[in-house]
Amino acid sequence: MAARGLARTMAHFWMILGVIIVAFPIYYVFIASTHSVQTILRPPLPLLPGPEAVANYTEAFTGGVGRIGGVSLWLLLGNTTIIALGIAIGKIVISMASAYAIVFFRFPFRMACFWLIFITLMLPVEVRIQPTYKVMVDLGLIDTYAGLILPLIASATATLLFRQFFMTIPDELLEAARVDGAGPWRFFKDILWPLSLTNVAAIFVIQFIYGWTQYLWPLLVTNSNEMNTIVIALKKMISFADADTPWNLVMVTSVLAILPPILVVVLMQRWFVKGLVETEK
């Protein structure tokens, strides 16, 4: 009993230590967002919330950030939400459709298609960024939501995940649906989609965060400040000299940049975990 108690204490000790290490920078971001620039820049770092919280957040929302980036925080958050949602939903639509085709239809070069999708996994995004940029320029999609979203919505990983899940659907289920008179679309809508919901939730969470934290591509494909995402805006707010950077507002923006992904994870956590660990069949 004592040994088990000790083991449990040790386990908790390491877990709490891990949480502190991971969470401290985030905590510090929050603390810093409640102090004035002068306090932040003068060591030591305060560890408790300061008196400037209301002032900082009000300033950030009412134009403080706008003065730096030229656009309001609301617009940045809105842009980022549209892009993250577009990428997450787009990825799910495209990868589900391609996995559906690969698993349930027999067409020429089916396996060739699968392998083509599969080998794109081996190419890092950076390798194809130049040609992609050229295509976007030619299509006139620079500084548009389409330009920000489209190149990122093809996902070999999500296609593979859906393919693996679809392959676990017993053939008889498809056959029963055929006997019941369900065509391909009805089978997808009435049977495959409801059974995939937990997987969709898991992939949505992962891809939403992927979209939210995009940096390189939005940096390349946007010129105007109105199209910036919050991550890009953050980058632009930080200048080389410490004294020129409104660190208090940077911290406020950081907090606001972190909140939506956290919200998505918390709201979808139950489904997300279910989708990762089990499938209801």
Added chain:
Amino acid sequence: MARIQLHDVRKSYAGQEVIHGVTMDIADGEFVVIVGPSGCGKSTLLRMVAGLEEITSGQVSIGDRVVNDLEPRERNIAMVFQNYALYPHMTVRENMAYGLKIAGMSRPEIEAAVARAAAMLELEPYLDRKPRQLSGGQRQRVAMGRALVREPAALLLDEPLSNLDAKLRVQMRLQIRDLQQRTAQTTLYVTHDQVEAMTLADRLIVMEKGLAQQIATPHEVYTAPATEFVAGFIGSPAMNIFTVTCDDSGLLLPGGHRMPVPGLAARGEVRLGLRPEDICLVEDDSPAFPVLLRSIEWLGADAFGYGVIEGSDVQLTLRMSGQTSVARGDRLRVGLPADRLHFFSTVDGHRL
């Protein structure tokens, strides 16, 4: 309800023929069981009728309509799968209603049909449950309900009882037979279990290696098997089959024993089939041959004796009364029932 006709139905996979031409006429309301060992093509044949497998050549008609190129839904059939294939996210009610909903039936009509089927199968208490909350037997009944609710032209069942335990299987077997008789539903049923086949069928198709070896009533299949394969496959314990020489006065058995049998045609070497229950022990001095009893299985009402014909290594199974006093190691005198002998060709296994 309708009749089903198969005409020289064949199936090939990549040039390899697996069903070698099955022809059969299934009457309206008839219960036909396709039985055979695994890999004989019985499921493939059923799936061709269902429209889940393409028909390579030949013709399938359901209710006088050629259905070769029709999708399953256009054939007006219903199917019960071995693993039931219930939609896991739908309740029992939704499972049964799904086909009707797609067919465009109105809501009150669907409800009435589902209620009728549920009553017939005693499923009313479970209508709002999901399949995973049901036992194996209940799932099986839901699968039956989903099939029957549509009042299809033909009901197709692919080993529907093989996932149930032995006791439940007997129960469900009776229930299926009863349902089929009440609804007079044309039914095609696939199984590898000969007890299911014998008890359920109006007529049997015994298949082996993609060929219908015999299409006949269970009684006929048992008493006059058309081929050596059918003889050995149907019946438990299996029929004794061995090679004998046949002339016009009798048989020369393995081990050199001569048995006079009146009224035989001289056929030379043939395969002789003897049902275990047809072999009798001879007490008087009528013609008999010696069998050495190697072991005995006592089952209560019956006892099965396993022996060899003396002077040979041909094994023989005998079915005896449970009251028998014979014991292991005994030398039995065994007679042949002249009117219960089955002869098969040594060349092609056909009944002579």
